[in-house]
Amino acid sequence: MHTDGSADEDIDLRHHGDTEVGEGLRDYAVNVRTGMPPDWLADRLRAAISDLAAYPDPSAARRAAARRHGRATEEVLLTAGAAEAFVLIARALRPRRAAVVHPQFTEPESALRAAGHAVERVVLGKDFALVPSAVPEDADLVVIGNPTNPTSVLHPAAAIAGLARPGRTVVVDEAFMDCVPGEPExxxxxxPGGVIVVRSLTKTWGLAGLRAGYVLAEPRLIAALAEAQPLWAVSTPALVAVEECLAPAAIAEAEAWAARMGAERDRLAAELAGRGLYVVPEARASFLCLRVPDALGIRALLRERGFAIRRGDTFPGLGPDWLRVAVRDRAANDALLEVLGELGI
Incomplete structure (x- = not known):
């Protein structure tokens, strides 16, 4: 693990999985659950169209998020997806020394740099395990994912909570936490004081086009973020989605999916590892991170055969020998394994 105070100009922080997808390609690049949203949610979203003449009222959705996590409503801010949350954090906070733990989702660093903040990268070492002592002692803003995109590593909650201290804000991107049954970490x-948790409904419920997420933090931080947020930033359909997806029945449905997905993810990881590939161990999210010799060349060959895979070299801390693969259903995963076999992998 090491720190890097410079930005690598060759890394495109704004490159995301949707850039990989194209007409006629089977999508293993975007970490959004396929076949979503379910009919019951789609029906509620269609019904919300009749309320579009009124300005959005976030009250019910905010209460739903508060109930879901046992928080006060003053500890919740609804956002247009997790990405907006990172922009608000970059606008509202004035860090003297910001540290972003990599590899991770690149939008937090991108938002901080766009707001004029210098960013120091803390690059994780073997198997991308977190070593809290590697974070600079005087960093007053620390950003980390859990479970982390793209590595699928789930860090212990105690280790992340241990990063919190007076005068420091710790931002935890939990966009994929609902992939973990029971969410123990x-x-x-x-x-803990000074911790901001960012959550998203995009991944599990297939709502990337709707932009629905929220932030949890102590009231003083929520108030600061709210000051940086435009009025009515979250649309009425997105607010309906938050309320519906955080209801007990929906949470139970998501937990059941997470268990099924986890079993299939572990099968796919074992198949890939059995072919001699390095798969980041103990994956806990809905994707796998692989080290493959000439990964960019393999990615290009897969595209020729109709498969879109996420390149890894746009994540600081990875490089040209890395790929990220979204976990799909068994049939789709077997199709990917078959074409990899045809390529000698």
Missing amino acids: SLAGRL
């Missing part, structure tokens, strides 16, 4: 229900 989530800080959403604990919220």
